[in-house]
Amino acid sequence: MRTTNIVGTKTTKLTKFTKLFVISCLSWLSCIACVARPSAQTDALAPAWARIDEFVAASMREQNTPGLALGITSRDRLLHVGTYGFANIDAKRPVTPDTLFEIGSISKSFTAIALLQLGEEGKFDPQAPITKYLPWFSIKSAYAPITGHHLLSHTSGFPRDRDDVPSSLYQAYGVRERETGYEPGVHYSYSNVGFQVLGYALETIAKQPYPDVITARILRPLEMSATEAQFTHETRPRLAVGYDRMFDDRPSHPSHPLVPATWLEYAAGDGSIVSTAADMAAYARMLLNSGAGPGGHRVLSEDAFRLLTQRAVKTGEHSWYGYGMGTSERDGRHIISHSGGMVGYSSMLIVDPESDVAAIAMVNGPGDPLGVARFAVSAARAALRHESLPDLPAVDDRARVKNADDYAGDYRTDAGRPLAARADGGRLMITVDGGAPVAAERRGEDTFLVNRPGMDRFLLRFERTEKKVTSATHGADTFYSAAPHAKPAAPPGEWAAYPGHYRTTHAWFNNFRIVVREDRLLVVSPDGSETKMEPMGPGLFKEDGPSSERLRFDSLVNGRALRANLSGVDYYRVFTK
Numbered sequence: 205m206r207t208t209n210i211v212g213t214k215t216t217k218l219t220k221f222t223k224l225f226v227i228s229c230l231s232w233l234s235c236i237a238c239v240a241r242p243s244a245q246t247d248a249l250a251p252a253w254a255r256i257d258e259f260v261a262a263s264m265r266e267q268n269t270p271g272l273a274l275g276i277t278s279r280d281r282l283l284h285v286g287t288y289g290f291a292n293i294d295a296k297r298p299v300t301p302d303t304l305f306e307i308g309s310i311s312k313s314f315t316a317i318a319l320l321q322l323g324e325e326g327k328f329d330p331q332a333p334i335t336k337y338l339p340w341f342s343i344k345s346a347y348a349p350i351t352g353h354h355l356l357s358h359t360s361g362f363p364r365d366r367d368d369v370p371s372s373l374y375q376a377y378g379v380r381e382r383e384t385g386y387e388p389g390v391h392y393s394y395s396n397v398g399f400q401v402l403g404y405a406l407e408t409i410a411k412q413p414y415p416d417v418i419t420a421r422i423l424r425p426l427e428m429s430a431t432e433a434q435f436t437h438e439t440r441p442r443l444a445v446g447y448d449r450m451f452d453d454r455p456s457h458p459s460h461p462l463v464p465a466t467w468l469e470y471a472a473g474d475g476s477i478v479s480t481a482a483d484m485a486a487y488a489r490m491l492l493n494s495g496a497g498p499g500g501h502r503v504l505s506e507d508a509f510r511l512l513t514q515r516a517v518k519t520g521e522h523s524w525y526g527y528g529m530g531t532s533e534r535d536g537r538h539i540i541s542h543s544g545g546m547v548g549y550s551s552m553l554i555v556d557p558e559s560d561v562a563a564i565a566m567v568n569g570p571g572d573p574l575g576v577a578r579f580a581v582s583a584a585r586a587a588l589r590h591e592s593l594p595d596l597p598a599v600d601d602r603a604r605v606k607n608a609d610d611y612a613g614d615y616r617t618d619a620g621r622p623l624a625a626r627a628d629g630g631r632l633m634i635t636v637d638g639g640a641p642v643a644a645e646r647r648g649e650d651t652f653l654v655n656r657p658g659m660d661r662f663l664l665r666f667e668r669t670e671k672k673v674t675s676a677t678h679g680a681d682t683f684y685s686a687a688p689h690a691k692p693a694a695p696p697g698e699w700a701a702y703p704g705h706y707r708t709t710h711a712w713f714n715n716f717r718i719v720v721r722e723d724r725l726l727v728v729s730p731d732g733s734e735t736k737m738e739p740m741g742p743g744l745f746k747e748d749g750p751s752s753e754r755l756r757f758d759s760l761v762n763g764r765a766l767r768a769n770l771s772g773v774d775y776y777r778v779f780t781k
Contacts, residue, residue, distance in 0.1 A: 271298075273287050305444055330351065359388060367710045393751070448570075450463045465548025495512075563580035642655065664678045704765075705780045
């Protein structure tokens with residue numbers, strides 16, 4: 205469900221982690237727990253399903269994925285449901301076709317569809333201010349009113365979510381205490397609270413609770429009988445158990461043990477739907493048919509479907525966002541898609557209308573639902589066209605670094621701390637403080653994880669001058685090559701009170717580190733991403749760029765700030781480094 209500029213991680217439970225790790229590492233051995241195929245399915249597609257099973261097994265093994273459900277459909281029928289691994293590692297309960305998964309932000313398209321339906325009934329206008337439907341809504345803004353269009357397309361200028369607030373309704377109401385970052389309609393910035401507001405607008409217009417609206421307007425017409433529009437304690441026995449990696453404070457690694465993720469109940473318009481692979485395939489069929497459901501009954505008119513999948517705002521070189529749904533151009537084809545993530549779950553829906561095939565992949569822990577869904581669409585498309593099936597991609601060994609020679613050299617901080625990088629047979633070996641060399645693992649362009657104590661809290665980034673690597677950064681340290689370098693600017697003296705590890709007690713973005721590197725103050729997320737903060741005054745910073753996000757430090761004791769407030773959420777200094 206969550207996508208933020210400062211990327212969040214989840215709270216985990218540490219009980220029984222050793223047992224869970226051993227079982228989860230071995231789960232891929234029996235990963236094909238169940239495969240369901242419609243009785244009308246012909247044997248002609250069986251080789252495609254076998255190829256997909258191979259891909260899924262390899263992906264789950266590489267990612268240490270506990271369980272996965274996959275649904276594949278054409279425009280007129282369910283083609284395949286595959287279920288793999290465990291819904292509950294401790295109980296060794298397999299994923300089955302009846303197992304529910306949280307689909308996260310794919311739920312946003314359901315909210316958008318219901319509002320578009322109301323629009324066709326003359327009850328909702330996306331271009332009208334949202335206060336027309338929610339008179340209590342308010343936000344501090346110097347700009348024009350925020351409309352439904354702005355919220356549906358993530359261009360409202362809303363500040364970041366307040367995930368410490370357990371009430372989605374109050375989070376939507378509490379936006380009045382904050383301010384917009386830019387003029388609505390100018391920038392794309394993914395906002396969960398924006399769709400929470402839309403969900404409450406939907407309830408107000410329809411005069412029904414959100415789950416009832418979604419059930420009556422979408423689930424029943426599409427015959428999605430296993431799907432629930434909210435998940436509660438009563439839903440939990442039917443759900444796969446969600447898992448997270450044990451370490452929530454550093455970049456993830458497949459070697460990290462798995463632990464049960466924090467359990468939440470949820471019923472808001474940004475991510476409350478739980479479903480099965482077959483039911484989500486039914487949803488995908490509606491998208492393949494441009495809004496038409498079983499028997500040709502239209503869930504959306506053609507005009508409303510065009511609004512759902514419009515290119516309202518550009519999100520990448522070949523991608524756009526419409527109303528709760530993304531589109532892109534891939535290999536010359538128009539693709540409709542959306543991802544989802546909840547605490548302990550992630551999912552990916554890919555719809556390829558030109559190839560007449562769609563896939564949904566859902567996992568209950570670490571995994572690659574995007575890669576699985578893409579491969580499933582590719583294999584199914586090839587099989588339906590009687591073409592050669594795609595080859596299994598080579599396993600991506602992150603420790604293989606083709607350009608390792610670029611980074612080879614000796615580096616040293618101005619304080620004298622050494623770092624050595626050596627190219628060794630296609631690997632980049634890193635030695636710090638005279639310890640044993642460790643193979644660096646690719647995590648992005650010029651970016652690596654060194655998975656050893658003392659190095660695994662931050663990513664190692666090499667920096668270039670005129671294409672030549674001249675330095676490396678890790679946490680607060682900058683390591684320079686032997687070449688002369690300009691003396692870095694010193695940070696203000698009061699900044700010495702801010703570096704450290706800060707935590708709070710909600711299940712999403714629950715901790716971060718503050719690093720001062722040269723003259724920059726950075727918020728470092730658990731995944732290793734860094735956000736530069738610009739000073740605004742004593743103890744106050746704003747996120748670099750058009751965002752209105754603020755960072756404030758206070759409660760100084762012995763020269764150290766004990767509290768940091770990020771985007772309205774209080775975090776507290778902890779003893780860990």
